[in-house]
Amino acid sequence: MKEIQLPTEIQLRIISFLPEQNIKDTLSRVCLLNRSWNVIATEQLWRICSVDRNNILPFVLGLLSSYKYDLGTHNTHELLDFYIDQMDNIASKIGPQLEKLSNELVPEQFQPTDDAHLPIEGFMAKTNEFQNRLSQSLLQFQICKKSHQPISNIMIPIYGKGYFVKKLSIPSYDPILDILQAIFPFIPNCKSFRHPTHGPEFIPTLQPSLIKHAEKYFNKLNTIQVEDVHGDGWPYLLQSLTDFGYNLKILEIAACLEKGAFISKRGLATVFSHLPKLECLRLEGIPIGSADFSWGGDLDITVLTEHCVHLKAISLDYCDLTLNSFVSIWNNCPNLTFLGVAGLQIHNIPFDYDLNPHHSMQTLRFVDCQITDTLIENATKSAPNLTMLRLVFEYPQSYDPWSPSRELSDIVLLSLAKYCKKLKVLALSTTPLMTLVGFKELLSKTNLQTLDFHCTSVTGSFGQLEDTFFKELIPYLSNIRTLNLFDQVLITEKNIIKLISTNPQLQSLSLNGCTISITLLSYISITNNSINSLSICDCPLKLVDVLWFCDELETGRKKIDRVYSNLEGLPIRKPLVPHDHWFMHQGLDIFSLWSKAIKNSQSNS
Numbered sequence: 251m252k253e254i255q256l257p258t259e260i261q262l263r264i265i266s267f268l269p270e271q272n273i274k275d276t277l278s279r280v281c282l283l284n285r286s287w288n289v290i291a292t293e294q295l296w297r298i299c300s301v302d303r304n305n306i307l308p309f310v311l312g313l314l315s316s317y318k319y320d321l322g323t324h325n326t327h328e329l330l331d332f333y334i335d336q337m338d339n340i341a342s343k344i345g346p347q348l349e350k351l352s353n354e355l356v357p358e359q360f361q362p363t364d365d366a367h368l369p370i371e372g373f374m375a376k377t378n379e380f381q382n383r384l385s386q387s388l389l390q391f392q393i394c395k396k397s398h399q400p401i402s403n404i405m406i407p408i409y410g411k412g413y414f415v416k417k418l419s420i421p422s423y424d425p426i427l428d429i430l431q432a433i434f435p436f437i438p439n440c441k442s443f444r445h446p447t448h449g450p451e452f453i454p455t456l457q458p459s460l461i462k463h464a465e466k467y468f469n470k471l472n473t474i475q476v477e478d479v480h481g482d483g484w485p486y487l488l489q490s491l492t493d494f495g496y497n498l499k500i501l502e503i504a505a506c507l508e509k510g511a512f513i514s515k516r517g518l519a520t521v522f523s524h525l526p527k528l529e530c531l532r533l534e535g536i537p538i539g540s541a542d543f544s545w546g547g548d549l550d551i552t553v554l555t556e557h558c559v560h561l562k563a564i565s566l567d568y569c570d571l572t573l574n575s576f577v578s579i580w581n582n583c584p585n586l587t588f589l590g591v592a593g594l595q596i597h598n599i600p601f602d603y604d605l606n607p608h609h610s611m612q613t614l615r616f617v618d619c620q621i622t623d624t625l626i627e628n629a630t631k632s633a634p635n636l637t638m639l640r641l642v643f644e645y646p647q648s649y650d651p652w653s654p655s656r657e658l659s660d661i662v663l664l665s666l667a668k669y670c671k672k673l674k675v676l677a678l679s680t681t682p683l684m685t686l687v688g689f690k691e692l693l694s695k696t697n698l699q700t701l702d703f704h705c706t707s708v709t710g711s712f713g714q715l716e717d718t719f720f721k722e723l724i725p726y727l728s729n730i731r732t733l734n735l736f737d738q739v740l741i742t743e744k745n746i747i748k749l750i751s752t753n754p755q756l757q758s759l760s761l762n763g764c765t766i767s768i769t770l771l772s773y774i775s776i777t778n779n780s781i782n783s784l785s786i787c788d789c790p791l792k793l794v795d796v797l798w799f800c801d802e803l804e805t806g807r808k809k810i811d812r813v814y815s816n817l818e819g820l821p822i823r824k825p826l827v828p829h830d831h832w833f834m835h836q837g838l839d840i841f842s843l844w845s846k847a848i849k850n851s852q853s854n855s
Contacts, residue, residue: 484513548575633670
């Protein structure tokens, strides 16, 4: 039977539907289908590589074993010099490093992946074979150069699987990873370098040595994401960004709280002045603009807005941002579509600033910010195309009894209704001064589709909705498609049922932490409603109740695509999605919002 060859575009489209969970294992199996699928899946398999101590050996071996050769007919001395230098570099670094590495590892530590299925005793044999080929080619190159003869029928090295690597992630540091300095030439198309946090304990591990090994390749990158820097590494990281980061478009730096605090005698002003192409900036725990540090004041932000003229998305979380800096960003970055801040504190400073019209602004995010009605009113008035506002409180330090944010009132809601007609998503921690009048005006004058009444257990009663208030609000929620009632423990099951029965548009509902029972689940399973996504994490439900609910959904007429629950003992079965996060799938968490901002920036570019 003749094999059917699908177009590449269709194959890539099919692969895009593969679930993210265990994606590497799935792609590895796809590689074994046939030659056509092997080519497509191999490229996808190597696009994003995460390297640590346990897989460094098969990763390097996978690159070396796929390093191919081709025939060439070139006669330029520049090309000869390039290959001689390149191969000298590889030969001098790969051999000793791999020999040292193989001596340190024991067989059970070697876990081969992809096509690198060689036993530990055969590793050095494969490495020696590779070294011999390099030496032969290097000798031929040198002979051709001395005799001024063109390269003819000589095996020129070209890139193998390393050519597919687009993103390199190093989640933790180990001295063995210093070998990576020798493989950077094998991944010429790598444009993204990431060092995420190391485990749940957030131990900072990015060491100066790894930064120095990687810095010479920073000029090829357009994305650097560093969330885990050892204290000694900060000066090296800032200097490397200054010297080699001029092609960066996306920069994300986070200092882990407590253990990985930002340690530097200088701010980021010098760094920003050397990033002319920067489009997206996310900082967390980096005290820019703080008067407590030697560089002082708002210098970092001033330099940022003057030199990084292409900025489209900025997220500054707990960075000691001042009101002056916030206004400077707003007025001097006209291309911004996303602006997120956390921990902005204006205290009793009167807001008498003028905010320039910002027609490109689509998303505003204020988390744990001590702000006033006046600031929000001015911002919404200046951003008529705003589609999302997130104004929430998540940590106890952000809502003390004297917080000006407790005075936020209907002015916020009325301003949104008056100026932001395109608003579709609102996440809000309500205050006692926000009334039914404000919500009625907001819901009637905008096309709001997603509403998040944000309240978490750590904030106590701040953001809590009274049951009577919610009951009166239900008639005005008829156009809401996604509703979050997270930790709204005062809302009764009776009124939640009333909401479902009167809102035919409601498709996604989060009741995490709410006081519900099997009565509500039964109602959802037997009635004609539009809910296709339900989150019931941390609810007082029994395991048998949730299993019964899933059985009813499977056998009855009502179908729900996803049910999120974190009950222990739940099997992995449709439609259950255990230990997952509703916010992430709805695009309401910070990382989903930031990822969306980056995609918008890249698509606009």
